Amino acid sequence: MAAYQPIVDLGTGEVVAVEALLRLKGEDGALLAASEVFSALLDPELSRRISRVMLDHVVADGPAILALFGSETRIGINLSDADLRRGDFVQHMIDVIDDSPLAPQNVTIEVTETMLLDASGHLNASLAMLDQCGFTICLDDFGTGFSSLTHLRAFPIHKVKIDRDFIAAIGEDHQSRLIIQALVQMGHSLGLRVVVEGVETEEQEIFLRAIGCRHVQGYRYGRPALLSDVHTCFSPADASEQRRRA
Numbered sequence: 001m002a003a004y005q006p007i008v009d010l011g012t013g014e015v016v017a018v019e020a021l022l023r024l025k026g027e028d029g030a031l032l033a034a035s036e037v038f039s040a041l042l043d044p045e046l047s048r049r050i051s052r053v054m055l056d057h058v059v060a061d062g063p064a065i066l067a068l069f070g071s072e073t074r075i076g077i078n079l080s081d082a083d084l085r086r087g088d089f090v091q092h093m094i095d096v097i098d099d100s101p102l103a104p105q106n107v108t109i110e111v112t113e114t115m116l117l118d119a120s121g122h123l124n125a126s127l128a129m130l131d132q133c134g135f136t137i138c139l140d141d142f143g144t145g146f147s148s149l150t151h152l153r154a155f156p157i158h159k160v161k162i163d164r165d166f167i168a169a170i171g172e173d174h175q176s177r178l179i180i181q182a183l184v185q186m187g188h189s190l191g192l193r194v195v196v197e198g199v200e201t202e203e204q205e206i207f208l209r210a211i212g213c214r215h216v217q218g219y220r221y222g223r224p225a226l227l228s229d230v231h232t233c234f235s236p237a238d239a240s241e242q243r244r245r246a
């Protein structure tokens, strides 16, 4: 199953994107998050199958999501190393989106820095192909890897997501505030879209507004929700109401 979490523009309060997140139903019917089935995701074959299923969900749910939040809405999908190291997944993805009501401009590919660390020719070719087709490529968990600045030059990256560990620490750690501020400014200077993830409190939002951060994701704006609940969880009309309650 796919759950969707909103990415909100602080200036307008509108949902500009959603991230599709894997949710598996356990034996007891409870939903499991991707982090709880992490070892399964390390298996290349299994992770490719999961990505195909997630892609099918995104394509099936995409029209409803665009109808709710507008035709420019982007839907993020987390790809694994295995997906990008084999050309067939990328070709499959391009074909599936081509046959769907979604445009590549509606789809963001989220990759992690770790995946870029020992990039192969295949991975480079996959990213180049996705870039040429008009997909947005987002570097997830930004700031936690090893050589982020090199990655920004070496790969076609359009967007960075600043890891939630930084925002979680701003209350007690002045350095985290400085790091977020520097990362947001650097991202903007490089012409990248910047999202800060893991925003939970009003204090964090006030800080982010003050440093000119525009796009945010986190429980403050909506928890991951199944499509059937997305309307009530974070439809535009409810967004400000939800923030008041938070």
Ligand code: G
Residues within 6 Å of the ligand: 005, 021, 033, 034, 035, 078, 140, 141, 164, 197, 198, 199, 200, 217, 218, 219, 220, 224
């Ligand atoms: O690394 P990635 O961005 O793909 O991780 C998404 C995960 O982060 C999801 O499982 C989601 O439930 C979790 N998440 C989203 N928003 C928040 C938040 O505000 N706080 C915390 N602690 N986790 C969050």
Ligand code: MN
Residues within 6 Å of the ligand: 019, 078, 110, 140
């Ligand atoms: Mn992600």
